[in-house]
Amino acid sequence: MALLQISEPGQSPAPHERRLAVGIDLGTTNSLVATMRNGIAVVLDDHDGQGLLPSIVRYFRDGRAVVGRDAEREQARDPKNTIVSVKRFMGRGLKDVTHAENSPYDFVDSPGMVQLRTAAGVKSPVEVSSEILKALRARAEESLSGDLAGAVITVPAYFDDAQRQATKDAGKLAGLNVLRLLNEPTAAAIAYGLDNAAEGIYAVFDLGGGTFDISILKLSKGVFEVMATNGDAALGGDDFDQRLFRWVVERAGLALLPAEDTRLLLVKSRAAKEFLTAHLEARISATLSGGAELDVSVTQKDFQEMTRPLVAKTLAPARKALRDAGLDVADVKGVVMVGGATRMPHVQQAVAELFRQAPLNNLDPDKVVALGAAIQADVLAGNRGSGDDWLLLDVIPLSLGIETMGGLAEKVIPRNSTLPVARAQEFTTFKDGQTAMSIHVVQGERELVADCRSLAKFELHGIPPMAAGAARIRVTFQVDADGLLAVSARESTTGVQAAIAVKPSYGLTDAQVTQMLRDSLDHARDDVQLRVLREQQVEGERMLEAVENALREDSDLVSPEEQGAVHAELDALRKTLSCTDHRTIKSAIERVNRATEGFAGRRMDRAVKRALAGRKVESL
Amino acid sequence: MNLDENHFQIFGVPAQFDVDLLALETRYRELQREVHPDRFASASQAEQRVSMQLATRVNEAYQTLKSPLTRAGYLLQLRGVDPEFETNTAMPVEFLTDQMERRETLEQVVAAGDWERLIALSSNLRTEQDALFGRIERQLEARDWKEAATTLRQLKFLEKLSDEIGEAEEGMDS
Numbered sequence: 001m002a003l004l005q006i007s008e009p010g011q012s013p014a015p016h017e018r019r020l021a022v023g024i025d026l027g028t029t030n031s032l033v034a035t036m037r038n039g040i041a042v043v044l045d046d047h048d049g050q051g052l053l054p055s056i057v058r059y060f061r062d063g064r065a066v067v068g069r070d071a072e073r074e075q076a077r078d079p080k081n082t083i084v085s086v087k088r089f090m091g092r093g094l095k096d097v098t099h100a101e102n103s104p105y106d107f108v109d110s111p112g113m114v115q116l117r118t119a120a121g122v123k124s125p126v127e128v129s130s131e132i133l134k135a136l137r138a139r140a141e142e143s144l145s146g147d148l149a150g151a152v153i154t155v156p157a158y159f160d161d162a163q164r165q166a167t168k169d170a171g172k173l174a175g176l177n178v179l180r181l182l183n184e185p186t187a188a189a190i191a192y193g194l195d196n197a198a199e200g201i202y203a204v205f206d207l208g209g210g211t212f213d214i215s216i217l218k219l220s221k222g223v224f225e226v227m228a229t230n231g232d233a234a235l236g237g238d239d240f241d242q243r244l245f246r247w248v249v250e251r252a253g254l255a256l257l258p259a260e261d262t263r264l265l266l267v268k269s270r271a272a273k274e275f276l277t278a279h280l281e282a283r284i285s286a287t288l289s290g291g292a293e294l295d296v297s298v299t300q301k302d303f304q305e306m307t308r309p310l311v312a313k314t315l316a317p318a319r320k321a322l323r324d325a326g327l328d329v330a331d332v333k334g335v336v337m338v339g340g341a342t343r344m345p346h347v348q349q350a351v352a353e354l355f356r357q358a359p360l361n362n363l364d365p366d367k368v369v370a371l372g373a374a375i376q377a378d379v380l381a382g383n384r385g386s387g388d389d390w391l392l393l394d395v396i397p398l399s400l401g402i403e404t405m406g407g408l409a410e411k412v413i414p415r416n417s418t419l420p421v422a423r424a425q426e427f428t429t430f431k432d433g434q435t436a437m438s439i440h441v442v443q444g445e446r447e448l449v450a451d452c453r454s455l456a457k458f459e460l461h462g463i464p465p466m467a468a469g470a471a472r473i474r475v476t477f478q479v480d481a482d483g484l485l486a487v488s489a490r491e492s493t494t495g496v497q498a499a500i501a502v503k504p505s506y507g508l509t510d511a512q513v514t515q516m517l518r519d520s521l522d523h524a525r526d527d528v529q530l531r532v533l534r535e536q537q538v539e540g541e542r543m544l545e546a547v548e549n550a551l552r553e554d555s556d557l558v559s560p561e562e563q564g565a566v567h568a569e570l571d572a573l574r575k576t577l578s579c580t581d582h583r584t585i586k587s588a589i590e591r592v593n594r595a596t597e598g599f600a601g602r603r604m605d606r607a608v609k610r611a612l613a614g615r616k617v618e619s620l
Numbered sequence: 621m622n623l624d625e626n627h628f629q630i631f632g633v634p635a636q637f638d639v640d641l642l643a644l645e646t647r648y649r650e651l652q653r654e655v656h657p658d659r660f661a662s663a664s665q666a667e668q669r670v671s672m673q674l675a676t677r678v679n680e681a682y683q684t685l686k687s688p689l690t691r692a693g694y695l696l697q698l699r700g701v702d703p704e705f706e707t708n709t710a711m712p713v714e715f716l717t718d719q720m721e722r723r724e725t726l727e728q729v730v731a732a733g734d735w736e737r738l739i740a741l742s743s744n745l746r747t748e749q750d751a752l753f754g755r756i757e758r759q760l761e762a763r764d765w766k767e768a769a770t771t772l773r774q775l776k777f778l779e780k781l782s783d784e785i786g787e788a789e790e791g792m793d794s
Binding site: 019149150179180221223319320323376379380381382389391392393417418419420421422478480481543589590592593594596597600601604607608 | 649651652653654655656657658661662664665666667670671672674675676679680682683786789790
């Protein structure tokens with residue numbers, strides 16, 4: 001209800017009203033949770049003092065799931081039921097999964113997103129990710145001793161709509177109020193920029209466990225403006241492990257390996273890769289399941305040679321991002337390195353050569369994303385005080401388009417458009433009396449629909465029957481601040497709102513998420529109903545207070561009739577707060593929302609006029 | 621801010637081709653500070669909706685006014701002049717001949733992988749674009765809408781060519 005409680009600069013909520021908010025870095029290899037403590041972003045550790053939670057989930061026959069180091073320890077013994085790097089499968093079909101042949105999993109090729117058959121049943125990547133998020137949520141709630149008001153979850157900047165939607169669904173499934181999906185390089189830029197009071201053009205080079213992002217940002221006077229972003233959503237440290245693993249297998253003359261040995265050697269390869277960051281030679285030795293002994297040496301030079309093509313794959317996206325931003329290498333003031341994989345010396349060297357300057361490594365590349373997310377979460381939760389009045393402007397990483405004749409994709413929203421963004425497009429019928437049409441939405445830069453990612457197929461029904469070409473159907477594509485797409489349609493000549501049947505190619509419907517929530521054992525235990533009820537009560541109380549404050553502050557913006565109507569709805573809401581059905585409260589909240597919609601708009605106008613009057617010019 | 625206002629009104633700048641880009645950027649940030657969805661992440665759905673609409677509108681207006689090409693197109697649109705990008709392909713013969721030559725050069729340069737000639741082509745194109753922007757500014761000031769529409773179509777044509785040169789640069793680069 002922030003609009004109805006626009007606070008003056010210098011004011012911030014009293015400390016006891018501070019709402020618990022966290023930033024979560026849901027990584028391919030490791031995940032972290034961070035929060036603001038006394039004005040400083042800190043990573044929350046587990047009982048053993050570890051901040052990094054390995055993003056590994058092991059499933060058991062009884063339906064139980066174990067997350068983190070306990071799962072990690074057993075991964076070579078139980079590879080089929082121990083899911084690592086699940087982020088690679090988010091919003092992806094089986095055909096998109098790289099190295100599927102080296103993965104020990106029992107993949108289920110389901111429509112949309114690939115699924116995994118485990119001892120605890122078939123699991124979608126969304127469910128697996130939600131286990132990781134639940135573990136982090138529990139850690140945070142224990143550490144902060146309270147329920148979380150909200151969380152910011154980071155995603156690779158180059159994630160498409162399907163991958164973002166899957167991440168948001170995982171958050172919901174973990175019982176989190178997802179305040180925002182934040183791009184990882186942008187999160188890093190916040191942490192770096194605020195720490196160093198940086199001004200100017202910065203590049204963030206983010207090579208994580210499974211994804212690569214490059215973002216070009218302009219930092220000035222408290223505004224973080226992403227100018228362009230590019231990347232590769234399937235390139236990361238994992239690929240370096242895979243490359244070394246194949247080299248070791250070849251070197252040792254091994255044939256097809258059982259899943260246990262594959263996992264064992266992948267783990268050993270990763271350890272060797274990490275060792276080679278500071279050493280010239282590493283040794284990989286292991287006892288395979290058949291009893292055979294393996295002992296191979298690899299030099300830093302060997303490793304760099306075999307992975308050079310992977311490093312080279314980061315350079316073209318970096319150049320493209322600069323070009324899209326309309327900038328030259330010389331304009332870049334600093335390059336911030338993010339992600340564990342940037343520790344590799346030949347990655348550092350390649351970046352230094354490209355940008356003609358030594359990259360910045362003064363922040364822990366494993367933690368900086370979570371810290372930035374925590375800062376943003378604190379702001380979004382409404383704990384903003386004076387001094388941290390900054391603004392973040394991010395972009396959509398990949399163009400959105402629709403399928404036209406001949407399987408071609410026509411761009412509707414170009415990549416690197418600042419969010420939120422919307423575009424309306426007109427369509428017409430091609431047959432007399434046609435009452436329905438279908439629209440195929442895709443995302444990507446390629447010309448052929450087949451080369452882009454299919455996001456959704458929409459069917460418009462209820463178009464009034466007219467002569468061919470007479471109907472004017474206006475379809476609006478709206479991308480919100482999370483980078484998520486929503487589509488609506490209206491027939492313009494008659495004003496009939498055409499019904500849209502959304503068939504997401506990926507992602508879950510709300511009903512599916514609800515069902516999963518119900519099915520989830522975990523939630524049966526902590527009583528979903530009670531939780532939801534409590535949430536609605538808090539929301540209702542917040543709403544009452546906010547609207548009453550707003551009416552006091554800007555009473556001149558409401559007519560007596562409107563005021564009467566609002567008060568009636570407020571009274572109704574107050575009465576529902578003691579009831580036990582969350583739906584009753586929810587609908588009362590919605591009625592207050594509707595009754596205050598006009599008022600909210602007028603308050604916004606006033607705020608904007610104040611801004612235009614130059615009240616804050618000095619602070620810009 | 622009113623959703624019925626035009627882009628120039630939203631930014632409080634005069635509706636003319638010559639805009640103060642710095643003032644535009646400053647206003648843009650002032651407006652987004654007030655209406656951006658990040659300010660309403662914990663707000664009610666109704667307010668989040670209003671915020672998204674307004675922020676979307678501010679972005680659209682800024683994008684349109686920031687680039688001289690879309691700004692010129694928008695000025696014509698405000699005057700009810702359709703630049704007829706899709707339907708009107710009539711252009712001065714001399715202009716078309718020049719562009720055909722440029723296109724041929726581009727093909728040759730790409731085939732030969734001649735980086736230096738590509739850069740030369742690019743800067744030569746930039747010079748012509750600048751000249752046309754100067755011309756359209758005068759035409760808009762003189763309220764020669766029809767003439768301005770012709771210039772705009774030419775500029776649009778050159779932009780496509782410039783995009784192709786950019787793609788060629790990218791191709792040679794990697």
